[in-house]
Amino acid sequence: xxxxxxxxxxxxxxxxxxxxxxxxxxxxxxxxxxxxxxxxxxxxxxxxxxxxxxxxxxxxxxxxxxxxxxxxxxxxxxxxxxxxxxxxxxxxxxxxxxxxxxxxxxxxxxxxxxxxxxxxxxxxxxxxxxxxxxxxxxxxxxxxxxxxxxxxxxxxxxxxxxxxxxxxxxxxxxxxxxxxxxxxxxxxxxxxxxxxxxxxxxxxxxxxxxxxxxxxxxxxxxxxxxxxxxxxxxxxxxxxxxxxxxxxxxxxxxxxxxxxxxxxxxxxxxxxxxxxxxxxxxxxxxxxxxxxxxxxxxxxxxxxxxxxxxxxxxxxxxxxxxxxxxxxxxxxxxxxxxxxxxxxxxxxxxxxxxxxxxxxxxxxxxxxxxxxxxxxxxxxxxxxxxxxxxxxxxxxxxxxxxxxxxxxxxx
Numbered sequence: 001x002x003x004x005x006x007x008x009x010x011x012x013x014x015x016x017x018x019x020x021x022x023x024x025x026x027x028x029x030x031x032x033x034x035x036x037x038x039x040x041x042x043x044x045x046x047x048x049x050x051x052x053x054x055x056x057x058x059x060x061x062x063x064x065x066x067x068x069x070x071x072x073x074x075x076x077x078x079x080x081x082x083x084x085x086x087x088x089x090x091x092x093x094x095x096x097x098x099x100x101x102x103x104x105x106x107x108x109x110x111x112x113x114x115x116x117x118x119x120x121x122x123x124x125x126x127x128x129x130x131x132x133x134x135x136x137x138x139x140x141x142x143x144x145x146x147x148x149x150x151x152x153x154x155x156x157x158x159x160x161x162x163x164x165x166x167x168x169x170x171x172x173x174x175x176x177x178x179x180x181x182x183x184x185x186x187x188x189x190x191x192x193x194x195x196x197x198x199x200x201x202x203x204x205x206x207x208x209x210x211x212x213x214x215x216x217x218x219x220x221x222x223x224x225x226x227x228x229x230x231x232x233x234x235x236x237x238x239x240x241x242x243x244x245x246x247x248x249x250x251x252x253x254x255x256x257x258x259x260x261x262x263x264x265x266x267x268x269x270x271x272x273x274x275x276x277x278x279x280x281x282x283x284x285x286x287x288x289x290x291x292x293x294x295x296x297x298x299x300x301x302x303x304x305x306x307x308x309x310x311x312x313x314x315x316x317x318x319x320x321x322x323x324x325x326x327x328x329x330x331x332x333x334x335x336x337x338x339x340x341x342x343x344x345x346x347x348x349x350x351x352x353x354x355x356x357x358x359x360x361x362x363x364x365x366x367x368x369x370x371x372x373x374x375x376x377x378x379x380x381x382x383x384x385x386x387x388x389x390x391x392x393x394x395x396x397x398x399x400x401x402x403x404x405x406x407x408x409x410x411x
């Protein structure tokens with residue numbers, strides 16, 4: 001067997017699931033693989049998704065008709081690997097072996113060999129980023145302009161760095177401390193083997209995702225609700241700040257990850273598995289963090305499968321759900337209490353538009369701009385919301401796209 005075939009074969013199977021069955025990368029198990037093969041397979045599949053249409057344009061110059069999906073994915077993987085500097089000999093041999101092993105694809109091994117060997121070296125130079133689908137790209141161009149959208153796509157085409165949220169007084173890996181305080185690692189390796197992991201000194205959390213909890217500015221002893229809390233990064237932040245945290249989420253499996261994170265860090269929170277639209281708390285809260293369910297269009301740099309398994313049809317329902325959650329959460333706030341609303345979405349209807357609608361429904365609410373370290377003035381909107389985009393810090397690897405705003409209930 002050619003070197004690296006297991007990881008490549010797995011990557012092709014992952015691509016078949018995403019592009020043929022609409023499955024998310026997060027659905028991939030891979031428990032039967034060696035950790036190194038599992039990690040490499042995911043990286044390879046993600047790399048293809050970040051350059052899929054440009055890879056197809058390279059291949060279509062050599063193909064008279066489109067081959068079956070699995071064979072096309074083998075070819076796509078080979079093109080993207082070559083564009084990332086892999087040696088031609090190993091890439092071609094592995095591609096041919098993968099196709100030859102399949103009962104339904106074995107007869108196309110010769111085609112794969114011929115196509116890949118016929119491609120000129122220039123075909124692998126500067127493979128462009130994958131463009132976002134029309135349902136997403138069109139409203140983003142309208143909101144931000146073509147140049148910004150192209151810059152976002154350029155960041156999304158890169159493998160993102162790993163960000164950590166640190167706890168003072170604990171060991172941590174070496175990396176770049178970002179202006180907002182997160183630690184950024186260019187090459188992380190095995191997360192659980194890094195300094196400070198076993199001690200609970202940090203957790204993985206994109207720099208942008210760490211800001212909603214910081215914006216809430218909780219104080220020790222405050223009663224705080226983290227709505228839609230799993231997998232728990234924001235819960236950990238709030239608990240580490242000394243708050244008495246209730247962490248609520250509807251997903252049992254995702255809540256299990258939250259409990260595991262609490263156990264590793266030695267932090268405490270009351271964890272509740274319930275539907276926020278049906279649950280009622282005992283008493284009110286000093287502060288509430290609502291990182292609401294959304295289209296997640298701000299996270300494509302880390303989830304390149306998203307544009308291929310979603311079509312935008314879910315957005316109106318998510319916008320309605322966000323409004324319901326906001327209205328319920330406001331009813332659980334003490335007079336004078338504060339609420340941070342956040343979505344990891346680039347779509348204005350899940351951010352700026354949602355804030356405008358909320359203020360129209362609740363005229364007494366006050367939006368508060370918060371003095372957070374590392375936040376540039378141009379990131380604030382006229383309505384004092386914080387709009388983050390993936391092309392911010394592009395030279396450092398970008399950040400997730402987010403919208404967030406802090407609101408205070410009148411006394």
